[in-house]
Amino acid sequence: MRISVGLFSIFKKTDAPATTQPAPGDDDEAARMAANSELERQQQQARQREIARATAMKIDAIESAMTFDIFNEPEPAWGSQRAARPARPKAAAHADGGPDTQAQADIPTTLLLRDDDLPQLAVAAETAPVVEEIAILYANGQAAVAEQLLNASLAEANGDRTVWWMLFDLYQVDGQRDRFDNLSIDYASTFETSPPPWNAPAALAAASPGWAGLTPTEAFAGTLDAHIAAQLDRLRLAAADSPLLRLEFSRVTAVEPGGCALLLDTLRKLQAQQRELILVGADGLAALIRDGIAIGRRDDTEAPWLLLLELLQLLNREKEFEETGMDYCVTFEVSPPSFVAPHKVATATAQRPSASVSAAPDRFMLPPQLEGQLGPLLGQIQHYADQYQTLVFDCSRLTRIDYACANQLHASLLQLGKKIEFRDVNHLVTALLRLLGYADIARIYPHKY
Template identity: 50%
Template sequence: MGLFSFLKKKSDPADAELVVLDTRLRAGEPSRLDSEAERERQRAIARATAAKIDEIELAMASDIFDDEPAWGSAARHPAAAAPAAPQAVPAEELPDAAALPASAPAVEESAILYANGQAAAAESLLRDSLQDFGRHERLPWWMLFDLYQATGQEAAFESIAIDYASHFETSPPAWQPLLPGPGTPQSAGVAATESLCPVLDESIAPRLARLLASNAPLVRIELGAVRSADAAGCAQLLQALQTLRKEGRELVLAGADTLMTTLRPMLAVGDRASGEAPWLLLLELLLLSNREKDFEESAMDYCVTFEVSPPSFEAPKRVSTAAPATGSGDRFLLPALATGDCAALLDAIDAYAAGRDLLVLDCSRLARMDYACATALQGRLRVHTEQGRRVELRELNHLAAALLRLLGYGQETGKLRDSLRLYPHRY
């Protein structure tokens, strides 16, 4: 209770009674609150009063100090904060409809520099902007995070993440490199997508069967909604992931961290009650996420628990991770680099659009798009919106989103106003 401490009335009845009680007890005088029930009632009144003041303070503090856009990093506020009220629309469903702040030349210039392949110049400009524009706006920080992840600068990312967490008093983002791993193709294509239910059990079999039977070269599995799991569901998902990996299919795992967080409480060293499937699924997810150190530690725990040799780590190929996103249905996955002559990419998008009313372009692995490709893509997408289709660019990094905003993406008027929307990923 800080903001309203000066507004408290000296004659607050509950406070007055507690003060009198404390004075009488210290003086050895008898108190009228002799019964334990009466004392507990007064404590409850005091606690309720304090909680109400704290609730009002929290609401006012949020109104005053929270400058984050609606689609921003609401999930990364400190855990000590009061639970957020349910929202009618999830934050990740809100598009990047808001315009850039009135004075953001560093954002626009750095987006253009980065698009043209001048990452070092863009980095320098963004870092300089942190001292003024970045003191109150998070966008230049987010753009730096994406730049470092796109260029593989993990040490610089971790350094700026610590400064970000300290400055905004929020949790720092996790390192998720955008660079394609060894053996990961640069091609684009339709991704067969399935979102698994909140309960990971045997009911997931039809969804996994569809993915395995699909002819799509790219497969995306949404795991971010899973909140509980049983041995049967873990075994089925494990088998599907291993099959996809052995077949060499290109795989995108969205929300893998969420599922691992769900699995870990089920597993205790020396306790075999959960069975081997959840353990092996956790190890498979760690392998596919290329987290070798965590894999080795969990493999040792598995070895001790079941007294068997643990599986060995094998660097994943043709596998990438992404943040969880809502929405089902097949997506068109953009390549890591969209530069130069992108006629083949545009033709592939046209083929994907045939017979669809909604085009979802998955940008989760898009590290950079240059000015020429962005302009050509805008022209081709405008043809689709004029034909009545809706277009969504999902999970854009903030450098690409700034470039597309600068080019006027999503700013059409009239019937086309809501036909093309940008959805940057969240920090």
């Protein structure tokens, strides 16, 4: 009743005497005012309901983000997790009675990888059945049906992003850029976060479709200076026998012009030789170089500027390349290099650095597709297993593995009795591996979105 009085009090004429009698026609005016007041009350209620729905959606988004943070933690450095274990042997002690942390740091990497460090599954219970069905369809080559089912499942995901990630991967594998961009808009609207970047593996898969094996890797750390010459020499020698090379920059903390010149020369030569490159932490290195240069300031050499432009080109950041090129032109009063789209270059997420773990584990690169019988690949894997206690399979180029082949690989790996990791797996393949029990014998790390 107080609410009604409050609403109608708005229309009272405070300057009229309390005893004034209503004039003829005032009844109609009062009726219109009452109708308008009721309409306003209904509109207010509708606005409140809309606000309540928006608030509920915001809460759901926050909860989804919290769930995402829990289940999509950054990929740890290889072997860096060291969970407590019952009856663990006592560590050596310092003279002051404290634990010998250096002795712990010297433990071989393979001893730090344990089965109790297996990653958590990221698929919500309510979406697991449809995820498994889609994984089987895709594995059997029915990508179109898998796409339809994924699109139909988006509305029922209830905050679980697995089906979104699977659809993103499907579009990238098939090279469907327009559909990927449309999905990105819906993803950003639904989760209020940036969508995944386009990084289709199709070109890389076509570059060397049948190649598999150990990936020659060079990890750069500390200051990028003239001392990297030996590493670059090893890289050039490895390029003679391998079509694929991996360069890691995630632990570089400073750059000097001499090191920039050496790395620039090597990158240009590898590109000229049509070598396929996997760059880890290249964006971080580009940011580090940018922090050390300034428009209009001429240093002893142009090498940092030119290396920055080379990295932006390899990262396929054309707009940023053009802007930096103009700054370079103003600074040195010369024409900047022209942008050329990168050829056979992939990027990978930088791992969290760890003082006790090698930054360049030896990885076995799997081919773009595994179908039918594994054939010679099993022999290569066996040779790899004979050399290492922990097997790390790089799946960054693996787009699909069929159901029968996945079962055959599982049986072969089970017989090896080794510690196994699958890194940078797309989410379609991840779902199949988990369905077939790979999580019981290996650690599976899907690539990050």
